[in-house]
Amino acid sequence: MDKQRRKFLKVAGATALAGISAPAVVKLTSSPAIASSGHDAATGHEAPGDAHKAAPHGAEEAPKGVRLGLVVDMRKFYGKPELLDKAIAACNKVHNVPQIDNKKSEIKWVWKAPFENVFPEHSSSHSSKIRKENDFLVMCNHCDEPPCVRVCPTQATYRLPNGIVAMDFHRCIGCRFCMMGCPYGARSFNWENPRPYIKEYNPDFPSRMRGVVEKCNFCGERIALGKEPACLEAVKESGAIVFGDLNDPGSEICEVLDKENTIQRKPSLGTKPSVFYIV
């Protein structure tokens, strides 16, 4: 544990030295018991064994290691479509998401859509004005039981130990089976070379080639550096998005989940989404 913790502190320290604040990491480790597995979340590339090694050292509150999750507090977005756009634009910029203006070929990581499309299972035949008039934020749910991972024939889609459902763009063969498996429409396929459609190229994140699938990655690359997800950061002052470890009872996200009524998308399918909505 001590060795693990030192290693973790070194990572956090290094990122701090580099002049990058590390709020997500701080939050993830707010309970000392989870610090070592918090390290998993911090790097995102650690062997799954690490989290297990930490368990015997008294981490009973979080036996399953880290499971990252996100809460969208829609109340903060109501009447402010520009706030939604801000979050979406931030993600698009950071991840080189091509802006293809064509419903057939478009690529979407995080986007907005009407309630009845996002929550068909929760729709009511008489929905409130607020629901009718506002769009809702949509992204990959980083399901705990992800069907996309189950069906992928090459493990190009896989689950990280911290709960992020990640993708290896260089292994994907473009069979699009994962798009069939995902019941949330969270995945996009590159029907043609996406590079000409990238407005402002961000050299810190790889752009994709045609013929592979992509989707929201919960900002795994930013979390590894101790940063917060880009969408959260973009709307930080509103507090509309909360991110953190669902397995850590002391985390901010768990406090919010304890306090508020939240819903998930299509819970009856057994995918166990890690994205929650306050509507």
Place this chain on the structure above:
Amino acid sequence: MIEKVFKGNSRYWMWLAFLSAFVAVGAICYIRQYLFGLGLTGMGRDLSWGLYISQFTFLVGVAAGGLMLVLPYYIHNYKVFGRLTILGEFLAISAIIMCLMFIMADIGQPLRGLNMMLHPTPNSMLFWDMVVLLGYLGLNVICAWVILTAERKQVKPPKWVYFFVYLSIPFAVSIHTVTAMLYCGLPGRHFWLSAITAPRFLASAFAAGPALIVIACLVMKRVANFDAGKEAISKLTTIIMYAALINAFFVLLEFFVGYYSNIPGHKHSLEYLFFGLEHHGVVYNNLVPFMWSSVLLCFGGLGLFAYMKIRKVQTDLWVGIGCAMIFTALWLDKGLGFVLGGLVVNPMHEIVEYYPTANEIGITVGIWATGFLLVTLMYKIAVDVEHEVEA
């Protein structure tokens, strides 16, 4: 034996040239798609599987259909099918090669196709589908080749080959079962999420495969002097009838579940396929004519067969027409309706209709032509060996 494909009359060469023209068109269309990407197809973000995968699904059925010849002959010792089993095996080989071509046409990074083997993933049904398809292909190649060689030398086939023949029987069932499992295990795709998908696939396969073989036999009777025998054809039409009826029964069961339970998700696809689906004031119904054609052709073909059986008349022309009707009906049902109907409502509950592009159709036709070409060449070998033995 291969040399036999190089000898033939002018009709044979004209037929090959005719098919090759389509193969060439398909190849050009494929090069275009390879250079640009799958954006040249009608598929899109909301409807990301299309004609290629649906042809693949249908052709797995055609490949499995050969079982209806192998099983009676080898298990029940039904001698009448003796001359036909080789045709079933060759059809299976061609159909599986077509399947693999459709998969290659469909994937976005064809050069990475080997990743499926380099990173075997037992939880993915696509992985298992590849395993059973390649297995079935191998088994059929072994069986067909060894048995045909033995026939040519007029000796009994070696005993060990029967092991592979018997093994190919469960494999034939498995290829279509696993193909059904690609669809029927996906959460949120209501039309596919049905335990009856696999039996339905098998039923339609056991009608479509033999129907194609009957047509091939009737053609070869005229052009290649190969007579399968009246009894064999008659027995095959009986098999086709039962299988097509069972398939129709399964489709009706889907209707019952959807409409009696009245659960919208279970009704949407059927509504779209057969009556048109209304959504926000727009009616989506581009497949309705195809599906009703399928119904009419299926029952028309069945009626025709029933008439011939009752009246005890059987003319080659009408048998051929009946088989063509049923084959087309099943192609519309499974090679079009099943995949596209299941995708019409996307996970965000929007309705998206699919229209294949000319380029996509070009590739599809090209692969079908390649399949017919392969079947022709292989049947040429089989028939010539037959003639050699007779002579």
